[in-house]
Amino acid sequence: DTEVTQTPKHLVMGMTNKKSLKCEQHMGHRAMYWYKQKAKKPPELMFVYSYEKLSINESVPSRFSPECPNSSLLNLHLHALQPEDSALYLCASSQEGQPQHFGDGTRLSIL
Amino acid sequence: QKEVEQNSGPLSVPEGAIASLNCTYSDRVSQSFFWYRQYSGKSPELIMSIYSNGDKEDGRFTAQLNKASQYVSLLIRDSQPSDSATYLCAAPYEGSSNTGKLIFGQGTTLQVKP
Numbered sequence: 001d002t003e004v005t006q007t008p009k010h011l012v013m014g015m016t017n018k019k020s021l022k023c024e025q026h027m028g029h030r031a032m033y034w035y036k037q038k039a040k041k042p043p044e045l046m047f048v049y050s051y052e053k054l055s056i057n058e059s060v061p062s063r064f065s066p067e068c069p070n071s072s073l074l075n076l077h078l079h080a081l082q083p084e085d086s087a088l089y090l091c092a093s094s095q096e097g098q099p100q101h102f103g104d105g106t107r108l109s110i111l
Numbered sequence: 112q113k114e115v116e117q118n119s120g121p122l123s124v125p126e127g128a129i130a131s132l133n134c135t136y137s138d139r140v141s142q143s144f145f146w147y148r149q150y151s152g153k154s155p156e157l158i159m160s161i162y163s164n165g166d167k168e169d170g171r172f173t174a175q176l177n178k179a180s181q182y183v184s185l186l187i188r189d190s191q192p193s194d195s196a197t198y199l200c201a202a203p204y205e206g207s208s209n210t211g212k213l214i215f216g217q218g219t220t221l222q223v224k225p
Contacts, residue, residue, distance in 0.1 A: 031211045042199055042215035043155065056212060090154055097203075099145045100213060102154045 003027050004103035006091050012109045015081060021106045023074040023091030032074040033100060034066060035090040043090055043102075049074060050096075081110045114139045117200050117216035125224055130187040132219050134200030137181070140214055144183045146174060147199040149218070155199055159185060190223045197221070 004025045013019050023032065031050050035043035048056035049068040063085075065077040074091055086109050092100040114137045124130045134144070143162045147155035161167045161174040161183065173186040187194055200216040 033211065042218055045212060048211045050211060055210065088154075094211065096210065097143070099157050099160050099201075101157060102147075105154045 004091055004093055004101055006089075006103035006106050008106060009104065010107045010109075012111060013078070013081065014111050015083075017081075018077070018079045020078065021076040021089055021091075021108075023076075023103055024072055025091075025093040025101075025103075026072055027093060027101070028071075029093035029095050029101075030071060031094050031096060031100075032068065033090075033092040033094075034064075034074070034076050035092065035102075036085075037088045037090055037105075047076075078108075081108075083110050086110045112137050113216075114204070114214045115200055115202055115216040117198075117219050119217050119219060121220040121222050123222045123224060124190050126190060126192060128190050128223075130190045130194065130221055130223070132185040132187075132198050132200075132221065133182060134184065134216050135182045136202055139205055140202035141205050142176075142178060143203055144174070144176060145201045145213075146172075146185045147201060149197045149199060151196075187221075190221075192223045192225055195221055195223050 007022045034046040037043045045058050046060045047066045052068045063080050067075040088105045090105045091103045094100040116135045146159040148158045149155045159174040161176045167174045171188045175184045197218040197220045199218045201213045204212045
C-alpha cells in the first residue's frame, strides 16, 4: 500500500482514444510528478507541478497533457498515443527538498 | 561522466551475505541521495535517504556517503531472497531551476541466491 494512489492500475487503449490517468495524495506534499518508465530503465521525468503550477515540462509531446486541479490531485490526459508510449506511468509527490514517494503506477498498453 | 552512475549488474550474492551497491555522482547533483528498491513490475519504494558524510543505518540497511570521492553506497546485511530487486540511486539536480528534478542511476539488479 502506498500513500500516493493511482488509477487505473492497467489501461489498454487504441491510438485514437482519449483517456486520463489519475493520481491523488493526502500527505500535504506541494510537489507532484509524472514519470514514464520502460522495462529495465530508470523512471524518466515528464512533468513537475509545484504549488499546483507546472514548473518543469521535459519536452514531452503534446499528446500528453497534465493537469493539477488542486494540491492533492494530478491528472495526465492522453490523446492519440503511439505504440511506443506503452510503459509504466508513475506519479510521485514530495515536500521541497525531501525524497519523492511513488504511487503503484498505471501500466499502459497502446494497441 | 553521467550525473549519477551505477553498475547495472546483476550482482549475485548468497543468502546471508552482505550485498554492496555503489553509485558515483558528478558535481551537477545536489548532496542529498536516495535509494529506491524496485521489484519487477512494481513501482520504486524509498528505502534510505542520506544527506551528510558518513554512515546511516536502518535495520539491515546502511547507506554511506563519501563527498570527497563522490560516491554513495548501500549495504544490505544478512541478504535475503526477498531483497532480490533493482536498486536505484537518485539525487536532486543542483540549481533552483531544477527544483524537484531527480536524476536516477540506471539501477543495479541484485540477486540473492538461497
